[in-house]
Amino acid sequence: MKKTEEVMKPITPAKRVENVKYAIRDIVAIANKAKASGKEMIYLNIGDPNIFGFRTPQHMLDAVTDAMNRNMNGYSPSSGIEEAVEAIRKQAARSGIQNIRDIFVSTGASEAIELCLTALLNPGDNVLLPYPGYPLYTSVVGKLSAEINPYYLNEENDWNLDVADIESRINERTKGIVIINPNNPTGAIYPPETLKQLIELAQKYNLVIFSDEIYDKLCFHGQSYTSLASLTQDTPVVTFNGLSKSYLVPGFRIGWAIFSGPEELMHDYIEGVNKMVRARLCANHPMQYAIKPALEMDQSHIQYVLGELEKRNRITDEMLNDIPEISCVPAKAAFYAFPTLNIPDRDLDYVSDLIRETGVVTVHGSGFGQKEGTQHMRVVFLPEEDRLIKAYDKIRDFTRKRYHSS
Incomplete structure (x- = not known):
């Protein structure tokens, strides 16, 4: 046949x-x-x-080259090499962040964002996203079959957060609030008073705050900048940062997430994130050796x-x-x-x-x-x-x- x-x-x-x-x-x-x-x-x-x-600072390039020559070219620990994680912890402490529960190094801050949102959101859940804001967030939320819940920055007030607008958009399926501070694409910096109001909202509605601070060192004319997590020890906060912008190595793809807040509130969520961190093996190993010299050497x-x-x-x-x-x-x-x-x-x-x-x-x-x-x-x-x-x-x-x- x-x-x-x-x-x-x-x-x-x-x-x-x-x-x-x-x-x-x-x-x-x-x-x-x-x-x-x-x-x-x-x-x-x-x-x-x-x-x-x-141009990338030379001491960062030297550290990576040395790591490669020492054959640090295999897998690293999933959460990152010890010296890098410790340098991030010290930098966070210098920024005033306390109650640090965990840290992991990621393939750019983008991977940290995706892993942390994925570990939180079920289909139908939503997270509050700034409009305007970095489009990665909407892409990740859409991919998770979660709902995009936009809040609008106030252009008439130097693109500051409109906390009343944010609160009006919270519903029973809202799991978190994302802020980008300093903001991409507006270049805004949010004052401590506004950040404190946002913290109060998170506590009132049992939300995680995701604070994307990748531009924290690029504030003009000495304007003051405050890391949101430094203003609270009682609220679950995930702070994203990395080397790409302030340290001029976007191609290194090195970022991180810092978890802070009460242990009893954060434990299960952090373990959920770490399951995914372990499953993807690790961030680029030799590039992680740029973290300590970047954060602790010549600025x-x-x-x-x-x-x-x-x-x-x-x-x-x-x-x-x-x-x-x-x-x-x-x-x-x-x-x-x-x-x-x-x-x-x-x-x-x-x-x-x-x-x-x-x-x-x-x-x-x-x-x-x-x-x-x-x-x-x-x-x-x-x-x-x-x-x-x-x-x-x-x-x-x-x-x-x-x-x-x-």
């Missing part, structure tokens, strides 16, 4: 990936087409300081970076606010601005056409979350001053032509 030939069907992806979006990288597809057409490109979309001339590069960023932030503020259709709250930290576009078009259409016509690559604000009826774009002001000025001149000319040509 002759066997009937069967035709294979296309492989269908799982439904969990339907809502996975990452605007920062997704916009690159449009940029690549513009580049292929011969456009001179100016990239203001990726927060990677190394591609704009900022002078940070002052240099801040000096450069402060100049570029000033240029961003002055030039973007000089365009009638754009208004921009000056960043207080990090290297992002999130200007409002006072335009009749969708922000995605605006930034897409901006790329095609000028080669200047920004990211649409809707990719970070924003209030309905508003339009924004995120700008990364890492490029050298002359490149920034050229980019903003192009944005001004494009906007003028688009909205003022007869």
Whole structure:
């Protein structure tokens, strides 16, 4: 009997990936087409300081090279090498964090975020996420079949947290609150008074606070910064941080999570996270040897970076606010601005056409979350001053032509 030939069907992806979006990288597809057409490109979309001339401190490179030469190239302990974990613990203590229950080193802060949310959220649960905020959070929550529960930052108040808005969105399925402080994409820093109000909310509604503090050392003009976990010993807090931004090694993919709060409240949850930490084996082993020298040795590069960023932030503020259709709250930290576009078009259409016509690559604000009826774009002001000025001149000319040509 002759066997009937069967035709294979296309492989269908799982439904969990339907809502996975990452605007920062997704916009690159449009940029690549513009580049292929011969456009001179100016990239203001990726927060990677190394591609704009900022260099990794040499003592960190030396530590990694030494580790590799000592053949530290196998697996590390799942939670991280001892010297790295201890250096993170000391750094947390210097920031005022007490009641530390556990620490693990991760493949970038992104992995720590995903592991900690995965260990908390069941399908149908929700976690409060800042809008605007880093799009990884919405992608992870969507992948877990949990619900995205956005709260909106207050642009009229320097993008500060609106605690009343946050409380109004808490329901019986809410498990946690995420803050990004300093904030990506707005560059805001949250004052201690606001953080204390957030802690009170968490205690009132039995929530975990996830505090993403990856930009903690990049605060402009000596502005004060407070780690949320330093303000409470009685609240479950998970603090995320890492080397990528302040220590200029995004490609090392080294981050961590710090668990603090009462033992009786944290124990089971931490063990749930650690099951996943053990299952994924470990973070990059030799790169972990950069953690101790980064946190405990020469920090002078940070002052240099801040000096450069402060100049570029000033240029961003002055030039973007000089365009009638754009208004921009000056960043207080990090290297992002999130200007409002006072335009009749969708922000995605605006930034897409901006790329095609000028080669200047920004990211649409809707990719970070924003209030309905508003339009924004995120700008990364890492490029050298002359490149920034050229980019903003192009944005001004494009906007003028688009909205003022007869």
